[in-house]
Amino acid sequence: MADNQATILIVDDTPENLSVLGELLQRSYRVRAANSGRRALQIVRSTPTPDLILLDVMMPEMDGYDVLAELRADPATRHIPVIFVTAMDGTEDEEHGLDCGAVDYITKPIRPAIVQARIRTQLELKRARDILSDQNNYLEAEVARRMSENQLIQQVSIHALARLAETRDPETGNHLRRTQEYVRTLAVALKRHPRFSAFLDDRTVDALAKSAPLHDIGKVGIPDHILLKPDKLTAEEWVIMKTHAELGSKAIAQAEADAEKPVEFLRLAKEIAHYHHEKWDGSGYPAGLAGDLIPISARLMALADVFDALICKRVYKPAFTFENARQIIVEGSGRHFDPDIVDCFVAEYETFRRIAATYAE
Structure with missing residues (x-):
């Protein structure tokens, strides 16, 4: 912005005083004038917004200190530089004005050269601050854009990997x-x-949601004749099928090792893939963990996975009704599932139904 x-x-x-200052400045600047504090505040909130304010201190009804206080209290005007112009020339008065937020202090009678020089200085400082602010705003916007882009790439990559496993079992549809x-x-x-508040902060909740689609990534390592078998698996086939939990965990662990720094959602994805078939009573697989030894991430996934499997048709079973699926989950409290998570499921049952309807096959 040029001075003119x-x-x-x-x-x-x-x-x-308005006339003297107006004549002095109007050759170089766009000048607006106010003969009271209230009128000044009205002008400040109109267009164009002043780049600088020369403010008299001693005015009736609303003095300069009151005007400055209101300017500083409003986010839209708090950054406008204010120079006090006053007949008071005591050091204490000047210090008080600067303490209130004025950028400079000019005493009357004014000296034109001093006024011009101090105005130029403050406008140059304001111009520099505005440029810096614009640069900071641009950088913040650019960082936000790149973070958003990286998150989108991350989400697409996660779903691409998860879909890879899903393509091996085409009946799963919108299961992910x-x-x-x-x-x-x-x-x-x-x-x-x-029991969960220390673990489930906003960041972890977001990472859990990102991680969940990778829970069955290990199925890519299961042979088709087992994964797609329409009949009940033999004992030997079931042993092989159960290895998908560890296969998935190892694959994610390798990706985690290849990363230059820790990636939170990969740590959770590894837990979920490895332990989402564990049961609260210790009868699950692959590690036979029980109770709180099962990671919270896996306990949440266990209930979500079982509920969805129950309400969906498979080659080996028909779809259960929502109420039947709900009853099976409730009956699994303390055996298959963490009881507090089951209580939460019951409280959020209608939300589960809405999700199932929204992403139906």
Whole structure:
């Protein structure tokens, strides 16, 4: 901004003072004038916004200190530089004005050269601050854009990997999206539960939702004749099928090792893939963990995965009704599932139904 484009607001209750300052400045600046504090505040909030204010201190009804206080209290005007112009020339008065937020202090009678020089200095400083602010705003916007882009790439990559496993079992359809939303629903609802609040902060809830689609990534390592078998698996085939939990965990662990720094969602994805078939009573696989030894991430995924499997048709079974699936989950409390997570499921049951309907096959 060139000086001849700068707008200066002069505030003084004496017409002669307004006239003197106006004549001095109008050749170089766009000048606006106010003869009271209230009028000054009205002008400041109109267009164009002043780039600098020359403010008299001693005015009736509302003095310069009161005007400055209101300017500083409003986010839209707090950054406008204010120079006090006053007949008071005591050091204490000047210190008080600067303490209140004025950028400079000019005493009357004014000396034109001093006024011009100090105005130029303050406008140059304001121009530098504005440039820096614009640069900071641009950088913040660019960082936000790149973070958003990276998050999108991350989400697409996660779903691409998860879809790879899903293509091996075409009947699963929208299973990934449903289970992801079930996990998110449970995690959000349990954030204030005393057993889960320390773990389930906003960042972890987001990472859990991102991780959930990778829970069955290990199925890419299961032979088709077992994975796609329409009949009940033999004991030997079931042993092989169960290895998908460890296969998935190892694959994610390798990706985690290849990363230059820790990636939170990969740590959770590894837990979920490895332990989502564990059961609260210790009868699950692959490690036979029980109770709180099972990671919270896996406990949430276990319920989400089982509920979705129950309500969906498979080559080896028909779809269960929502109520039947709900009853089976409730009956699994304390055996298959963490009882507090089951209670949460019951409380959020209608949300589960809505998710299932939204992402139906």
